[in-house]
Amino acid sequence: MEDRKESELKSFCSRNILIILGFSSIIAVIALIAVGLTQNKPLPENVKYGIVLDAGSSHTSLYIYKWPAEKENDTGVVHQIEECKLKGPGISRYAQRLNEIDAYLTECMERASQVIPKSQHQGTPVYLGATAGMRLLRMENEQLADKVLSVVTKSLNNYHFDFHGARIITGQEEGAYGWITINYLLGKFTQKLSWLNLKPNGGNSQGTYGALDLGGASTQITFVPQNERIESPSNALHFRLYGKDYSVYTHSFLCYGKDQALRQKLAKDIQGTNGILRDPCFHPGYEIVMNVSELYSGPCTKRFEMTLPFDEFQIQGTGNYQQCHESILELFNTSYCPYSHCSFNGIFLPPLHGDFGAFSAYYYVMEFLNFTSEETPTQEKMIDSMEKFCSQPWKELKTYFGDVKEKYLSEYCFSGAYILSLLLNGYHFTADSWKNIHFMGKVIWVLAGLWADWVTEAALGLKEVGVSLLSLAWCPVLPFTCNPS
Template sequence: MERARKVIPSAQHPETPVYLGATAGMRLLRMENQQMADKILNVVAKSINKYPFDFQGARIISGQEEGAYGWITVNYLLGKFTQKLSWFNLKPSKDDTQETYGALDLGGASTQITFVPQNEMIESPNNNLYFRLYGKNYSVYTHSFLCYGKDQALLQKLALGLQGTSEIIHEPCFHSGYLRKLNMSVFNEGFCARRYMSTSSYHPFFDIEVRGTGNFQQCQQGIIQLFNSSYCPYSRCSFNGVFLPPLQGQFGAFSAFYYVMEFLNLTSQEHISTKKLTEKLEEFCTQSWEEVRLSFGDVKEAYLSEYCFSGTYILALLQNGYHFTDESWKTLHFMNKIRSTSVGWTLGYMLNLTNKIPAEEPMSAPLSHSTYVFLMVLFSLILVAVIIIGILVFHKPSYFRKDMI
């Protein structure tokens, strides 16, 4: 907010809207303690109201909204909502269907998948959203998996590792030689991990020691247990009985999807094969904690210790959760920015609240920068030619002009 106050001219402060949306972490808190969630929003709202902007309020957005806003952001920045223009960028191209990208978002507490299925009935009404943007209708599939962000998924994985009354968890998703102390309260007080717990065996404030064993295959198999694929009330599902139509089109994967892949040095390539990712994770996860710390000394320990889990979780989520095959994996694009703008749900949220994307297509398409430059050069050349002809004609001797008349 301080940066915004410095960057935005003071005369424009009163007319600059500010929106605050809270996501999965606050959705979890609201489920556990509604009063605490409301109190936090009120405190934040009071803090923002101290600034000279037009504050429009704070609220917790739904998982469905979070997925939809991420989808809007990706396709808005890629220019997928407007028709491409062919003749000097002025004539709409009838052949260009402008197929939208799907959006894959991974946060700390939830993950979202959103895309437009091809000629497919969305069997679950709760997963269906309708948009009319630039004169075109979109029937969008979206679902948000609460508790399946990378942080909450890790807590679930660790909770599964608790056996009987043992004070030690041998965790293959942590590097060998790595140790972490955890209090039972992190499992008992959280909605996501608590459902895996048999709390009668442990004191609420019992301390647990997590010891890394660094085994990629065991890590992967343990993570796959988080995805329940045994029950599906629809023609096809992702996991946990949630409907998922056949994947369609290209997908932009952002937020933690990108950050983890960037750490693994796999974002410079256009397409990353499952084989390449698996080999990279096997190599990284089997390194000792001492080796990893020496190689990545500039990375905070809290983040560094979890990259083996996070990378393996992403692989399992995409393959076993969302059913990306070796072939459809080629449609994945791990992205952080598009045209220098960060990819995430926030831009889509703002565009929706400010009505910056019209429901109907404008009567005339705006000129692209290249078209504008081309036309300006063309008109300038014509103008220069007319002036030269005029000078030549009107500077001829008078008798020549008479002959012309």
């Protein structure tokens, strides 16, 4: 009897021990799995974000960037992760409707709030840089320009980001930003930063690229002259980048962006008409009615303003490239030059030197005209293509390019002719130097940290500029350069 009880006890204990061991094994396996999953779980990404609003003359775009936070001195590759184009014109057009600015900014700022993790909002800097559109408004009415910036500032301060200010940059700064951006990304300041494999056509691969920027209200040319003294002090910038000194020529032509140049041409050509302007820069069959008061609004057309016997006029396209080109040339005064070399309007321009990157509207227009898919075509080929394009009937063009907005489509003939006139007759590119122009896509300058102040001080020779991405968060929107997600 006792043996049986002892046997049952042993059996009971054995069963329980097995159950306990089995349960423990299951727990251990679960624990191991949990540890394994934890070990393999990616660590939180240690990155920083930045928001830039590029407030141009015709529109404003918001860009979101991120970069590794753990890099020494916050240096590292900046990735553009989002672009949001604000619905509406440039901010200068809101001068008479300030109450609409808040709504104008809302959609893209809300998008930024969704893209950037909420935990990062307070540490994310926001910058707004306004260019030629606001420079023109400030020329016309400084108080109104200040009001626009004040309302923009108030609106952006409502978001839980680290707002660093909204300001109007100078034409000289805009030229400097474009030049530094291109050369930084091409690795021209140091071999360690060779992001692109572009090589100049012959010549020294260490030489810097010039920068050609074309916007709606202004255009900039910036480059390092070869063994030439910069005769006009206002056109000179002096940088020390990575231990090397650079003497850079730059000039910004306000009112010579493609939109304001067109307004100038129309204001000039409407004189002496009966209210019907037969314009060779628009396609045959194209017609549109404009108000004279709208044409004369703003500083760029003031020199052509006169009393006319009509309040509105009609444009009728005739589509003739050569006549369009001749009309555009009248905008460039090359009759006098107080220096050894000039571009136009008496502005000093040293002899062109090296390769040039042409971006912004240069690229948009040339891409549409199919001049960017291979090496830069010859002048002759481009002129021949422009003659054929401008002579195409408007009705046929609309059918073929039905997805392009009519305003943009109608102006490509003028814009293409204007670009060729500006480069060939304004800046004096020749058959030899023409091949050194590379249409590179748009390059976005980004006002980050104290970069604007660094540029100013460097221009005055007050400090050496080491281009780090703490103070420089530039990113070109090129498929082979940037890393958009």
